[in-house]
Amino acid sequence: MTPFALTDRRPVVPAERLVAEMVPPPRFSDVSFGSYLPDRTQPSQYEAVQVLEEFAAGLNHASTAPKRSWFRRTAPAPAGPSGVYLDGGYGVGKTHLLASLWHATPGPKAFGTFVELTNLVGALGFQQAVQTLSGHRLLCIDEFELDDPGDTVLVSTLLGRLVENGVKLAATSNTLPDKLGEGRFAATDFLREIQGLAAHFRPLRIDGQDYRHRGLPEAPPPYTDEAVDAAAGRTAGASLDSFDDLLKHLSVVHPSRYGALLDDVRAVFLRGVKPVEDQSTALRLVVLADRMYDRELPVTASGVPFDQVFSEEMLRGGYRKKYLRAVSRLVALARDSAKVG
Structure with a gap:
């Protein structure tokens, strides 16, 4: 199986879809x-x-x-x-x-x-x-x-x-x-x-x-690049992207379309996760994390653990609540990566 790249996608979402999709995300559908x-x-x-x-x-x-x-x-x-x-x-x-x-x-x-x-x-x-x-x-x-x-x-x-x-x-x-x-x-x-x-x-x-931290470990250790590539290659519906490239791509896709960006994706694979320095980029990552969490998409990644993706300065700033929520969700999805492959 050949994984596809989210960076190749440029979804167009009509307003009617935005209204029709105003329902609880799959994680909370039942x-x-x-x-x-x-x-x-x-x-x-x-x-x-x-x-x-x-x-x-x-x-x-x-x-x-x-x-x-x-x-x-x-x-x-x-x-x-x-x-x-x-x-x-x-x-x-x-x-x-x-x-x-x-x-x-x-x-x-x-x-x-x-x-x-x-x-x-x-x-x-x-x-x-x-x-x-x-x-x-x-x-x-x-x-x-x-x-x-x-x-x-x-x-x-x-x-x-x-x-x-x-x-x-x-x-x-x-x-x-x-x-x-x-x-x-x-x-x-x-x-x-x-x-x-x-x-x-x-x-x-x-x-x-x-509840995501009740009796559970903190962010799991990241995989190697080779392990990420191998797992993506044997997983149906896998997306595989460089973390840097994906963050650049998010800058040209409106956040209202991040959900559509993940259409038909069953698992997300990322190479080279690293701390995000730019506030605008970090806020876009927050929205993507929310949409991945809504869809219960396990995230398999190399690089730094997700609890290190936002700097201490950001976690002390005005958007602290957003960043802490994103860390909590990304860590949960990273734990789910053990179920992939």
């Missing part, structure tokens, strides 16, 4: 509240499940409530909050719970990351995005980001219009690992940034440690 395994030492995880189940029940009630008649009065459905916000650290199962809420809610509904939502607005235009999403009962936004003021204002304005049109909202974000003891650190930031929408959201704190 999850439910019942399949979420709360940490027995973390009561907040049990409470979050209960609150979200009640939120879903309210949405189901609204979908089955009889319509108002001229000849009969019907009791209105319980008002409840317009949105819920899951506040917690990495790997405590926020995306699992968000996807479970999506699965438990009748359609029409949409699920996407903050970045995917901003990409959708860019593709459709603001007014068309409002019109398209206003027909939905629920919009789930994973990994809400507060580090770009322009995008935050854009999405906050969009959500305000959607709430006016009756759309229910659910969102997640991340508290920095060293801020977990400071109560509602992320929730306070989130509610401040969305300003007028704050009153519509009920924040739910979810404490716990990263």
Whole structure:
């Protein structure tokens, strides 16, 4: 088998596909509240499940409530909050719970990351995005980001219009690992940034440690170039690229197309992983890591371990949350490389 190179691909993604693909990623395609395994030492995880189940029940009630008649009065459905916000650290199962809420809610509904939502607005235009999403009962936004003021204002304005049109909202974000003891650190930031929408959201704190690291080793040692090439050659659906070449290629592909870049890929192989020095390049790698993680693509790589791919300076900077999430996910995918070949 001859592996192909991601650098040879230049996908074109129509706006209609962006809308149609607003569903939980394959990793979370079959999850439910019942399949979420709360940490027995973390009561907040049990409470979050209960609150979200009640939120879903309210949405189901609204979908089955009889319509108002001229000849009969019907009791209105319980008002409840317009949105819920899951506040917690990495790997405590926020995306699992968000996807479970999506699965438990009748359609029409949409699920996407903050970045995917901003990409959708860019593709459709603001007014068309409002019109398209206003027909939905629920919009789930994973990994809400507060580090770009322009995008935050854009999405906050969009959500305000959607709430006016009756759309229910659910969102997640991340508290920095060293801020977990400071109560509602992320929730306070989130509610401040969305300003007028704050009153519509009920924040739910979810404490716990990263499940990907529970009892598991840190980043596995990298392979040799020869081992990477050999494994790629015997793996169906393998992509094989130089890390440097792939990073250069990402600069000419819009991030909204990184998912399409991975169409039909079953495993990713990279030669020569090394620390990323440029911030723009690092942020593109974060988006690619998210899309690979969504698709559960094992990553077999040579070079430095993935927990060394971002410099200490970057990990202390304004995009720290993104980089730590990417490291967590890349390390998980690197562990999965043991299943390849």
